[in-house]
Amino acid sequence: xxxxxxxxxxxxxxxxxxxxxxxxxxxxxxxxxxxxxxxxxxxxxxxxxxxxxxxxxxxxxxxxxxxxxxxxxxxxxxxxxxxxxxxxxxxxxxxxxxxxxxxxxxxxxxxxxxxxxxxxxxxxxxxxxxxxxxxxxxxxxxxxxxxxxxxxxxxxxxxxxxxxxxxxxxxxxxxxxxxxxxxxxxxxxxxxxxxxxxxxxxxxxxxxxxxxxxxxxxxxxxxxxxxxxxxxxxxxxxxxxxxxxxx
Numbered sequence: 001x002x003x004x005x006x007x008x009x010x011x012x013x014x015x016x017x018x019x020x021x022x023x024x025x026x027x028x029x030x031x032x033x034x035x036x037x038x039x040x041x042x043x044x045x046x047x048x049x050x051x052x053x054x055x056x057x058x059x060x061x062x063x064x065x066x067x068x069x070x071x072x073x074x075x076x077x078x079x080x081x082x083x084x085x086x087x088x089x090x091x092x093x094x095x096x097x098x099x100x101x102x103x104x105x106x107x108x109x110x111x112x113x114x115x116x117x118x119x120x121x122x123x124x125x126x127x128x129x130x131x132x133x134x135x136x137x138x139x140x141x142x143x144x145x146x147x148x149x150x151x152x153x154x155x156x157x158x159x160x161x162x163x164x165x166x167x168x169x170x171x172x173x174x175x176x177x178x179x180x181x182x183x184x185x186x187x188x189x190x191x192x193x194x195x196x197x198x199x200x201x202x203x204x205x206x207x208x209x210x211x212x213x214x215x216x217x218x219x220x221x222x223x224x225x226x227x228x229x230x231x232x233x234x235x236x237x238x239x240x241x242x243x244x245x246x247x
Contacts, residue, residue, distance in 0.1 A: 006076050006138055009069040011037045018044050023077035025136035027052045030060055030071035041072065049158070051132050077137050082153040084128060084163060088170050091125045098172050099124050099241060100195035104160050104205050105133040106230060111201065112137075113144025114231035120148035122238040128155045128163045128195075160197070164212050167195045174213040176205045177237055179227065181216035188217045190241040198234045 006025075008017055015037075018024060027045060029038075031054050045052055063073040091098045101124050106112055112135040119127055134156075135141065142149045157163045164174055175188055176197040197213060199205035210216060219228065219236055228236070 006078050007063055008074050008076055009064045009072070011041050011070050011072045014072055014074040015041050015044060017074060017076060018048060018050070023079075023081055024048075024050050025075040025077050025138060026050075027072065027074045028055050028060060028063060029053070030057050030069075031055065033071045038071070049131065075136060075138060078139070078142060079137050079149055079154065081156045082126065084126070084155040084157060084166055087126045087153050087155060088166065088172070092170060096123070096125065097191075097245065098170075098193040098195075099238075100126050100128060100167060100172065101234070101238070102128045102160055102163055102174075102195055102197045103130075103134065104197055104209055105130055105200045105203075106198065107133070107135050108201055109135045109138060109140045110144045111135070111229070111231045113141040113149070115198070115234050116141070116145040116152060116154075117148045118231070118235045118238055120145075120152045122242050124152060124238065126153040126155055128157060128160070130160050131156045131158055160206070160209055161212065164195075164197075164209070168212075168214070173215065175215040175217055175237075176210055176213040177218070177233055178205050178210060178216050179218050180204075180210065181218055183215065183217050185217040185219055185237060185240055188215050189244070191244045191247075194241065196234075196237050196241070198230055198237070201230055 008014060027050055029052055060069045060073050101119050137149055167174060172193040172195050174195045174197060197205055197209060219233060
């Protein structure tokens, strides 16, 4: 799979893709774009709350094959996203102990892909991301995930807070990975319905999210480096969950 396979070019083509229900990762628009067709697209973008980026024409030329982009390129997700409430209901009806993973504005596609791969290997029931500000599921994500992105349900929500409310109302406990706590991961009971929250590469879990979760936990760091890569930390959290559940 290459990046061209998930890109579409031209304002009219993008409008039709949106109206047909295609999952749009991001729309790149040329700076200074004007005209009736653009205003029609802009209206749809605002109605559907789609992620956009204003870029110079050189960026669009790199994204398109033949520069015939009319000032607009959209990245189409290669996967279909799941409805969170339906996924929770389906999980609760099964004989599996729920395990969900929330990514609070993780932005690096390689980290995202690595996390998806580990999540699939550890039996995560679903990954939840925010519509805006999160890494897309694109060709690089899928490659890094070793194809696991096609095997594990991924949900998009308007805000991670929305997902927390839904999970907690379903009696699923939430635990955030953060260094802003005295509690070790190994002291938290993960052998229950649980949802793990991992933060962004640079800011960690948002403070407003930390106020909402049931538990906060950190990993012991015995060296001089102050933090772990988020995909590595996520793997540690998920495999501690596996360890507790196997015992």
